[in-house]
Each structure stands twice: as structure tokens, then as C-alpha cells.
Amino acid sequence: MTEPTPNDSLPSSELTIRERRAALKSRIRRRGIYVLPNLFTLAALFFGFYGIVEAMNLRFDQAAISVFIAMVLDSLDGRVARMTNTQTAFGAELDSIADMVSFGAAPALIIYEWALRSLPSPRIALAVAFVYAACAALRLARFNVQIGVIDKRFFNGLPSPAAAAIVTSFVLMIEDRGGEGREVAWYALAVTLVSGISMVTTAKFFSFKAMGRRAISFTAFALLAVGFGFVLLDPPTVAFAVFIAYLASGYLVWLWRALRKAPVASATAEP
DSSP states (O other): OOOOOOGGOOOOOHHHHHHHHHHHHHHHHOOOHHHHHHHHHHHHHHHHHHHHHHHHHHHHHHHHHHHHHHHHHHHHHHHHHHHHOOOOOHHHHHHHHHHOOOOOOHHHHHHHHHTTGGOOHHHHHHHHHHHHHHHHHHHHHHHHTTTSOOTEEESOOOHHHHHHHHHHHHHHHHHHHOOOGGGGGHHHHHHHHHHHHHHHHHOOOEEOOGGSSSSOOOHHHHHHHHHHHHHHHOHHHHHHHHHHHHHHHHHHHHHHHHHHHHHHHHHHOOO
């Protein structure tokens, strides 16, 4: 004989009311907007917008730094949502919109105002800036529809924050050396096109998501400290070099996989 549960002593009408209230609270909780992670997202959106304003005011170093601040905040909002178990569809959509402003529109406008508009053809300058912004939008849209089907260890295409970091660190590097955008306009065109097109390729870029849950050796930690020391020597140049190396890593992995598959493909093609 089973023992009665506490709910067995309640009238059926009162039990039904409690069940309805619990279901209503659960529905409201699922549809609710959590403040903490979305504050980080809005802060990232603000600094992306502020970068655009600073570029319009011709303060390009401040504009580029604003994009880097937006990168830091963008990396925190998702972590905060996972740590506090407050992940929602609303937060994911807001994050994509903020990323489009901070890592799509802002870098495109910064590099356009800083260097591209100095090109001989205004149409080429406008086209290159638009290609970057359009590729960022396509990259974010593809990421949203592939969240549940791709390997979380890799990004499919260069992440938009990394592409923005390449463009803005290039601006910072030249500005730190006393140069001007018009002096390196063609180099800026190449950097912008490569960064933009890399976002929509199928090359695999390491996501570093698994590294946060793994223990590292003391030697690796010491090397990490040395790396931070090198960053302090010349932050813009080191940042540009690091993100260029990250960009190259995706194509090297893609080339390595293509070479591994090539002998198999040629062997199957033989009669």
C-alpha cells in the first residue's frame, strides 16, 4: 500500500488552481527578459555605436578601441547567461543585432572614413566597405541557423569579432606609428576584403570553447604570462599579429584537410 502524498489531501479544485499557477509562472519565466546578460549585450552595442560616432568625428583611435571594448563585453554576455542559467531566444537575437552593429557596421565605417575614402575611386571604397558589412551580416545569419548542427570546437568561417579585430587593430597599428589612413589605403582595402570574405568561407577556425574547462600545465601558464608581457611592449602590433595568425590558422587547417582528402579522391576516380 502506497503512502499518500501531501497533494493527495488537497481538494481537486485547489490542486488544479495550484497547477495552473505553477504553469503560468513557468510560462512567464520562459518568456521573461533577464537583465544581467542583456546589460552586457547592450553595453557592447553602445560601444559599437560609440565607435561609429568617434569615426564620424575623425577620432579613429578611440573608435577602434571602442570596438575592442565591445569584443570584451560580447564575450562576457554569453558566459554570464550560461553561468546564471538565463539563456533565452530573446538574448540570442539581441546579441546578433548588437554584433552586426559592433563588428559589422562599425568596422566598415571606421576603415572607410580612415582610409578607403582616400582611394582614387569612391565607388571602390564604398563597395569594399559594403562587402565587409554584408559578409558580417551573412556570417551572423549562418551562425544562427547552424547553432545546433555544427561542431562547437570550431567556427564555420572567421568569427565577426575576430574580423573586426583585424580591421581595427590595423587602424591602431598605423595610428600608433604616426601614419595616416590615406598613406595605406590600398593595404586597408586588402585587409578589409580578406577579413570580410573570410567570414563567409567554409574554413574552420578554432573556437577555444573547450580550453576554459581544461587544466593547463605550469609551463603553459608561464608562457601565457610571457605572452602578456609581449602584448604590453606594443599592443596594436601584437594584437594585429595575433589575429592575422588566427586568420591564417583557419586556411592552414582547410588546406591540410584538403590535402588529406586529395589522395582518396584520386584513388576512387581511377577505373
